[in-house]
Amino acid sequence: MNVFEIQDGFGLDHVRKAERSIPVPGTGEVLIKMRAASLNYRDLGVISGFYNPNLQLPLIPVSDGVGEVVGLGEQASRFKLGDRVSGIFTQSWLSGEPTQEGLASTLGNPLDGLLAEYAVLNEQGLVRVPAHLTDEEAASLACAxxxxxxxxxxxxxxxxxxxxxxxxxxxxxxxxxxxxxxxxxxxxxxxxxxxxxxxxxxxxxxxxxxxxxxxxxxxxxxxxxxxxxxxxxxxxxxxxxxxxxxxxxxxxxxxxxxxxxxxxxxxxxxxxxxxxxxxxxxxINVGSRAMFESMNRAIEQNKLRPVIDRIFPFEQSVDAFLHLAKGTHFGKVCITF
CATH class of the missing domain: 3.40.50.720 (NAD(P)-binding Rossmann-like Domain)
Structure with a gap:
């Protein structure tokens, strides 16, 4: 599969396309075919080394994305094939107050992110997204x-x-x-x-x-x-x-x-x-899965639509980062697969 990685140093010139094997879901995990991703300023901070100058490279950046469930590991039962899902930002923060350990389970740093054609996540770190939203709109929910x-x-x-x-x-x-x-x-x-x-x-x-x-x-x-x-x-x-x-x-x-x-x-x-x-x-440090699910219910009931500034194709992911860095956007900058 194709991915974008921060490869051998910090800065956008070190974000390059690469190939990896399609991951295989383990016990309680789900294989997702990515449809769209959205960018946050945090992603630029990760790429620049601002958040973690000791980051282990190579790393797939970007925490926010939406995809289709295409594979289920053993004992994975929260979702079915074909469901459209989004990863939660802090994979271990399901409800209540966050924990210090949870800081090590955030997507796109230190865990691999979602700027990849396929991703495997634990089923507990996923939510269904509102049906009326486009893939790009749904991809904008997880952090912002x-x-x-x-x-x-x-x-x-x-x-x-x-x-x-x-x-x-x-x-x-x-x-x-x-x-x-x-x-x-x-x-x-x-x-x-x-x-x-x-x-x-x-x-x-x-x-x-x-x-x-x-x-x-x-x-x-x-x-x-x-x-x-x-x-x-x-x-x-x-x-x-x-x-x-x-x-x-x-x-x-x-x-x-x-x-x-x-x-x-x-x-x-x-x-x-x-x-x-x-x-x-x-x-405010994003939020829990329970917050994500409450928000999704409100969005669905009120047919609210996120504001999308611009959508870039996957091949132009670096251009999407450059556009975000300019600071001229109104709403979310997204990538479509």
Missing amino acids: GVTAWHAIVEEGKVKSGDTVLIQGTGGVSLFALQFAKLHGATVIVTSSSDDKLGRAKSLGADHGINYRSTPEWAQAVLELTHGRGADLIVDVGGAATLNQSLSALRLGGQISLVGILSGASVEGFNIIDAIQKKARLQA
């Missing part, structure tokens, strides 16, 4: 969708009347927008592009703030909420955004820490302000 669901629903407990601030228009952000609207919230979106803000409003966003023309966007949030602030802020920026997120938060509100697009170390964080506001900072 579950992360947003975890932030908005599981931890944020967003309800009708809440105000949710969402940074950016990438995969997690647009899922968060859709899930927040699904639960009746008022949603404010920030972006550097007026065009993207317009597109976000077409998906249901109530307000848009261009953080380039309005660099003190926290003040704009306070004005839009009549001085109260946002109930929940989905922070994907990290270093450059966390202080303003705190300023834009209501008393007793929550910031969901999702990304580090502008860096992982925050200087000048105002701890006194955080204490006075009784702010809750909740880190």
Whole structure:
């Protein structure tokens, strides 16, 4: 079978096509013929060596993908041949709280990922995907969708009347927008592009703030909420955004820490302000299988559709990574097999 591997060093120039034998499912495992994959910024971090400079190579990257069950190992009974399934990000996190051991079971680092024509996964690390979605839409759920669901629903407990601030228009952000609207919230979106803000409003966003023309966007949030602030802020920026997120938060509100697009170390964080506001900072690390399944039920019942920016053929997988790295996308960047 054809795969893409990080072969002999870090960087996109070390991601190359290769051949491997089609894997054989063992006890409790499932053979999947991949149909589509979707990319996350984490994949770029793995390829660059940011997450694990001691990564064992070669490694198949990419954690998110959807395929058809084409083989069953002994005692595998959760699925039948022909089922369309997605792997969960942390293969051992089925429900409840995550464990330290679970960090070693994430797809695409340290485990081989899904940028391959076939993959074998334990049946416990799989979920069925909503029938109304295309392969590419379904492939976008595992990380971006579950992360947003975890932030908005599981931890944020967003309800009708809440105000949710969402940074950016990438995969997690647009899922968060859709899930927040699904639960009746008022949603404010920030972006550097007026065009993207317009597109976000077409998906249901109530307000848009261009953080380039309005660099003190926290003040704009306070004005839009009549001085109260946002109930929940989905922070994907990290270093450059966390202080303003705190300023834009209501008393007793929550910031969901999702990304580090502008860096992982925050200087000048105002701890006194955080204490006075009784702010809750909740880190979100994707989610469990149970969260994935709950999200899928909501997506199916409401016929929600993920936002896809662009689809690349498998042969052009490196081009897909390059497109993601530009940061101009609106929604998910996908690969079709």
